[in-house]
Amino acid sequence: MPAPGPIVTVCTANICRSPMAAALLQHALAAQPEPLRSIPVLSAGVAARAGEPVSENSVIALRKVGLDLRGTRSTLLTPELVRRASVLLCMTESHRSLIQLHFNPEPGRLYLFREFLPPGAETEIADPFGGPLRLYEAARDEMVEALPALVEFLRLRLRQPADA
Numbered sequence: 001m002p003a004p005g006p007i008v009t010v011c012t013a014n015i016c017r018s019p020m021a022a023a024l025l026q027h028a029l030a031a032q033p034e035p036l037r038s039i040p041v042l043s044a045g046v047a048a049r050a051g052e053p054v055s056e057n058s059v060i061a062l063r064k065v066g067l068d069l070r071g072t073r074s075t076l077l078t079p080e081l082v083r084r085a086s087v088l089l090c091m092t093e094s095h096r097s098l099i100q101l102h103f104n105p106e107p108g109r110l111y112l113f114r115e116f117l118p119p120g121a122e123t124e125i126a127d128p129f130g131g132p133l134r135l136y137e138a139a140r141d142e143m144v145e146a147l148p149a150l151v152e153f154l155r156l157r158l159r160q161p162a163d164a
Contacts (some may be wrong), residue, residue: 004158006040006084009113010099011091014045014074016129016136018091019054021143023067023114025089029154036155039086044077046098055129060137065144079103086158089113089150091125098129114142116149 007025007136011018022043052074059069080156082103083087088110090096096110125142128135148160 004035004039005084006042006081006083007044007087007089007154008077008085009041009089009091010046010077010095012047012095012127013046013052013129014043014076015052015055016047016058016127017125017139017143018043019069020058020062020136020140021073021089021091021125022070023062023069024065024140024143024147027067028151032151032155035158036099036151039154039158040087042075042081042085044075044081045061046077046102047096048074050074050076055136057128057131057133057136060133060141064137065140077103085109087111087154091127093124107137111153112114113150114146115155117146118149 009018009021009025022041026041029039054069054072062069082105084090088105089101090112096112099105099110112123113125114121126141
């Protein structure tokens with residue numbers, strides 16, 4: 001069985017939320033057994049200008065939890081990246097709608113990052129762009145809160161069959 005394609009986190013410009021989400025998820029998956037620990041986690045934006053630096057407040061918010069985003073650059077979500085992705089994780093319903101409108105993702109690969117939390121939990125992660133550091137930290141904390149449920153979903157979704 002071929003290895004799963006990358007997991008792609010998606011936001012608007014790929015300079016705030018999705019780079020933080022990708023780094024946090026990659027860190028969480030590194031502690032998991034195979035195949036999860038080896039699956040690359042990428043980030044992209046539905047309206048990104050390729051090559052833009054990640055916002056300074058995103059860098060600071062993740063540095064506070066021991067992760068380094070310095071040097072990370074924005075990437076535009078492309079049809080090729082959508083095709084290769086094993087799972088696409090959006091920050092908001094509007095991102096999911098844009099992907100459904102402009103791309104042809106297979107059903108069952110397009111989710112919200114916080115979709116797997118218990119019923120009643122907020123499923124969207126607000127855009128902190130241009131706001132104070134505390135908004136970036138709040139977005140980071142919302143991502144961290146979602147990680148256990150998300151990793152469990154990915155474990156079940158991407159597991160290798162016993163005979164592989």
